[in-house]
Amino acid sequence: METICVIGLWHLGLVNSVGFATKGYKVIGLDFDKTLIKQLRRGKSPIFEPGLKDYIVKFLKKRTLRFETDEKCISFADYVVIAYDCPINEKDEVSISPVVKAAKKIAQFVKRSTPVIITSQIPLGTSEKIESLIKSLNKEWQSGVVYTPENLRLGDAINCFLHPDMIVLGVPNNQVKERVLELYKRIDSPKITISLRSAEMVKHALNTFLATSITFGNEIALLCERLGVDAVEVGQALKMDKRVGMSPIFPGLGFSGGTLARDVGQLRKFARSVGYSSYLLEAIVKINEATFDWIITKLTDKLGRLQDKKIGILGLTYKPGTSTMRQSPAIKIIKKLLAAKAYCLAYDPKVNLQELRSYPFIKRVKNIIDLAKNCDALVLLTQWPEFKELDYAKMASIMKKPIIIDAKNFLEPKKLIKSGFEYEGFGRRL
Numbered sequence: 001m002e003t004i005c006v007i008g009l010w011h012l013g014l015v016n017s018v019g020f021a022t023k024g025y026k027v028i029g030l031d032f033d034k035t036l037i038k039q040l041r042r043g044k045s046p047i048f049e050p051g052l053k054d055y056i057v058k059f060l061k062k063r064t065l066r067f068e069t070d071e072k073c074i075s076f077a078d079y080v081v082i083a084y085d086c087p088i089n090e091k092d093e094v095s096i097s098p099v100v101k102a103a104k105k106i107a108q109f110v111k112r113s114t115p116v117i118i119t120s121q122i123p124l125g126t127s128e129k130i131e132s133l134i135k136s137l138n139k140e141w142q143s144g145v146v147y148t149p150e151n152l153r154l155g156d157a158i159n160c161f162l163h164p165d166m167i168v169l170g171v172p173n174n175q176v177k178e179r180v181l182e183l184y185k186r187i188d189s190p191k192i193t194i195s196l197r198s199a200e201m202v203k204h205a206l207n208t209f210l211a212t213s214i215t216f217g218n219e220i221a222l223l224c225e226r227l228g229v230d231a232v233e234v235g236q237a238l239k240m241d242k243r244v245g246m247s248p249i250f251p252g253l254g255f256s257g258g259t260l261a262r263d264v265g266q267l268r269k270f271a272r273s274v275g276y277s278s279y280l281l282e283a284i285v286k287i288n289e290a291t292f293d294w295i296i297t298k299l300t301d302k303l304g305r306l307q308d309k310k311i312g313i314l315g316l317t318y319k320p321g322t323s324t325m326r327q328s329p330a331i332k333i334i335k336k337l338l339a340a341k342a343y344c345l346a347y348d349p350k351v352n353l354q355e356l357r358s359y360p361f362i363k364r365v366k367n368i369i370d371l372a373k374n375c376d377a378l379v380l381l382t383q384w385p386e387f388k389e390l391d392y393a394k395m396a397s398i399m400k401k402p403i404i405i406d407a408k409n410f411l412e413p414k415k416l417i418k419s420g421f422e423y424e425g426f427g428r429r430l
Contacts, residue, residue, distance in 0.1 A: 001026045001064075004183075005077035007102045008084035008120070009036060009067065011047055011324065015152055016083045016119065018055035019161035021065045023186040028077065029067040032105070040067045048323030048350050051158050074109035079183050080116045082130075083150075088327060092265040096122050103130050107137035115179050117146045121259070123266055124204065127170060127196040144172035146180045147196050149203035155321015167191045170199025207263035208281070213247040214255050215284045218291050221251030221427025231427030232409050251427040253381065253407040254291035256318070256329040261288075291426070292329070295379060295407055296336050298424050302403050303376055306340040310400070312371040313346035315382020316362065323352040325359065329407075330381045334362055347371045349384055368395065377403040383410040396420035 002025055006017045009031040021027045031037055039046060043057040059065035074080060084098040099120050110116065116134060118127055131145035147170035152160045167184050169191060171177040177193050184191060194202075221231035231251040238244050255261055264284055271278040296306070303309050318328040325331065330346065337344050338361060345365050356364060365371050372378065372395040380387060388411060396402035396419050404416055406425045416423040 002078040002183075003028060003076050004079045004081060005030055005074055006081045006083055007031070007106065008082060008098065009033075009040060009046075010085045011049060011154070011157065011322075012085050012119065012150055012152065013081075013083035014040075014045065014047070014052060014056070015049065015157045015161050016081055017065060018052065018059060019158060020081075021059040022055070022162060025064075027059070027065045028073050029065065030069070030071065030073060030106075031067070032069055032071075034069050037067045037069050046354075047352060049157050050155060050321055055158065071105045072109055074106045075111065077111070077114055079180075080106065080110060080114055082116065082118045082120055084120045085326075086120050086122065088262055092261040092327075093269075094121060094123060094262055094266070096120075096126055099126070099130060100133070103133050104137065107134045107141075110134065110138055110141055110143075112140050112142050113179070114141075115143045115146050115176050115183075117148060117180065117183075119148050119150045121150070121203065121262060122147075122200065124197060124200045124270065127200060131172065131196075143179070144176040145196070146171055146176060147199045149199060149206070151206070154319050154324065162187065164189045168199050168202050169193045170196040172196060204263045204267050207260045208267055208284075210248055211255055211260040211264050211284055211288070212280070213249050214260070215287045217249030217251050218254055218427070219287050220249075222290065222294065224251075225427045225429065228429050230429050232425065250409070252409050253295075253329050253426065254288035256327050256332055261327070292332055292336065294426065295333055295405055296340060298405050299337075299342075299377055299379075300340075302422070302424075303401070306337065306342040308341065308343060309376040310343045310345065310374060311337055312375045312378045313344060314348075314371075314378055314380040314387055315384060316346050316348035316351045316356070316364070317382050320382055320384045323350045323355075325351060325355050328381075331359060331362075333379065333381060333407075345371055345375075348382065349386060369398070372396075373398050375399045376401045377405060379405045379407060380410060381407055383408050387411070392416055392419035392421060 004020050004025050005028040006013050007030045009029050017027050017029045043060055045053040045056055082099055082102055087095045127145045127147040135141055149168055167189055169180055171193050224231035235250045238249055268281045313330055316325055316330045318324055334344050345363050347365050368390055402420050403422045409425045413423045
């Protein structure tokens, strides 16, 4: 049984770990955070992702998955996968420091023929730098670095790993190509092998395409609202056209950082570095930001000045099905509301409380009643299924002003209106 060592045990790394274990490999999860490793060895996941905890417990019991803090375990690996969730700053700029540090730590222990696969979110040219770094520290290493862009969707990540639409593999030479195709052959999906830089560019281009689709849908929505047209009906019709298909053009709040904003920002940076005026990329950023300002505008239209107004936020996580707040839209919206001197409270059923401590300006309540009591307006930012089942009539009765801004067009307007709410959806005319 071949052994894979996955380095970096947060969302990306843990999904890779249980994914490879599911495919019959022996997996060593390596992270240098001793507290995290103790938690994982007890079968506890540091994040919420459907099915993740159960898989961790299952493979720990089968002894096909173990967790380590000592980089010497790399010497047992037939493949190494670097899978850090690279940090992103408030300007949507990615730091590759975790990948570089990991490469330095493991270099001397990598076996001669072991490929090092990077699936972290990295800028163009990083894979070549990591390969050169490892070779400079380990003269015996004869393999190479492979880059495979991850396309995991939060809330459905394990299924995405096991059943991807495609697997893109950036390879440095034919020898490494054959080795890595052998690794991924147990995953039944089309595979394309291309150069390292092309594979890195695929990630930038794919996320920018998705960002463009979202921005297009929201530009249409903002126009529809001004023309008295229901953008949701328009979006439903567009998605019936096979040429549009699965593109995320349905009107709703714009994208935030972590994935799409990171890659749009990276391509803008590349464009500036070569003196190219990318009008499309600049427009995407401006239109996207307008969707966040739309919430502030709507609240101001309804409430006047927002100073001292109590605004309740429904949902803090990046999306439903995950516990992470990493660069979530809620962070940006709450900052805008606080800048307007509003008083904000928030509720989320799954938010990671440890991560929440990094945002001391966010005040969380433990239940919906505390959120709604004497509230001037609610803003829905995350489409948690349980939000559809709330007792909105009771909530409306204890609010100062029963107004709800549905930034995701997730709720049923008629139900909300019947419950006593004044309902506002994104780009909707009811």
